[in-house]
Amino acid sequence: MSELKKILVIEDDKTISDELKILLDDNGYDAYQLFNFHQITKKIIEFNPDLVLLDIVLPGTNGQTILKEIRKESNLPVIMLTSKTGDINEIMSMSYGADDYITKPYNPTLLLLRIETLFRHLDDRGSNNQIEYNQMTINLLKSTLTYKDNEIILSKNELTILYYLIKNHGKIVSRDELIDHLWDYSDFVDDNTLTVNINRLRKKMSNLGILDSIETRRKQGYILL
Incomplete structure (x- = not known):
């Protein structure tokens, strides 16, 4: 048990x-x-x-x-x-x-x-505990992002957003899709909550030297470059 x-x-x-x-x-x-x-x-x-x-x-x-x-x-x-x-x-x-x-x-x-x-x-992160993308290493168990030997801790939401964008890299992911994936009850979630999480993730990535990686597509969503 x-x-x-x-x-x-x-x-x-x-x-x-x-x-x-x-x-x-x-x-x-x-x-x-x-x-x-x-x-x-x-x-x-x-x-x-x-x-x-x-x-x-x-x-x-x-x-x-x-x-x-x-x-x-x-x-x-x-x-x-x-x-x-x-x-x-x-x-x-x-x-x-x-x-x-x-x-x-x-x-x-x-x-x-x-x-x-x-x-x-x-x-749901499964047995694949570490993924790599464009010189970034994301450790799903430790909830960390590593880039050029520098490491930061991500919150659960930041990690989930980045992981989902990586899985869908090259595709535009709508805000509604991200909200549904993060919380499963979008009717109860303020749209600004997603914006705060995206901005916080961008700031952490920028602090590591990862610039302009998450691009906003107006009225469409986000895409990981």
Whole structure:
């Protein structure tokens, strides 16, 4: 029997945290809760869960700061929880490297769908753990991009976008196709979320010296050159 996926819930509202734990435990996951936020990044890294559900507003800190610190050391999947419905908070979270977000009060079915989609994309990478394209090496297990002996860590979404564009190199991939591939529920995804992920991926590639590799085709989509 395979081990259950460990999901760490970081939510200061005990009622919501308890509800999330019950929901996750009842749907085949192994959920844990964290209420002590002192040295929280260290605790998260040491615990090494398969996924973190991270509230944006926490006592004495905030989820975006924690996420930024996590990304300095780890690429573990993170879904942000927010009670603020403004696009700014959602996009800010994605720009720090969140894999997804969900707005409270959350829809249990939608949350489970997003978790399932995230894990499926991680699992679907298969046995071919490393691919090469135009002097780039993408390690799917480590979630890294290497170019001319320089290496950077990619978020789950950045890795998925780059991998999908490589698989479809020479072809224009529409924005709708990318959104469907990334999240499987495009009706619930702000179009700006994809833009943030594309721009973040371009910036990381540029920092490695990979310039103008992802070209925007107006009203059509993107193509990897």
